[in-house]
Amino acid sequence: MNVTELLRLLQSEHDETAARADHLRAQIDQLTNALTEVEARLAEIATTGKVIDGLTLPDHEPAPTETANVYQRIVTAFNEHPRRVFRVRELHELLGLPTDEPAINVTRSRLGRLVRQGILDQPGRGRYQKRT
Structure with a gap:
């Protein structure tokens, strides 16, 4: 291979x-544009x-969702029976x-x-009580 061929290969690369x-x-x-x-x-x-x-008033609370309603019911039950x-x-x-099991698991x-969150205590496995 001569110098000319090497230069041609180098130029091609x-x-x-x-x-x-x-x-x-x-x-x-x-x-970058994307x-x-x-x-x-x-x-x-x-x-x-x-x-x-910013448009919501400070004392305005959003309508409770079904999940929030269930949480509230749970907390209320513990508040009514604190011990x-x-x-x-x-x-x-x-x-x-x-x-049923799926509902229990939820x-x-x-x-x-x-x-x-510190609202309840768990004094034993599968047992729950209001935190005092």
């Missing part, structure tokens, strides 16, 4: 690499949320909630959340 670099730069430009658009949209959404939050230790099934019977999860 240079051209291919330069074309690949141009292609990658174009992709970077496209992704990212800018998405970040702008996120900012718009955050601003809209702040505006809506009583409940099992989940007993609580369901007191509140007139379904006693309430068990809710009670765990109330324990983590």
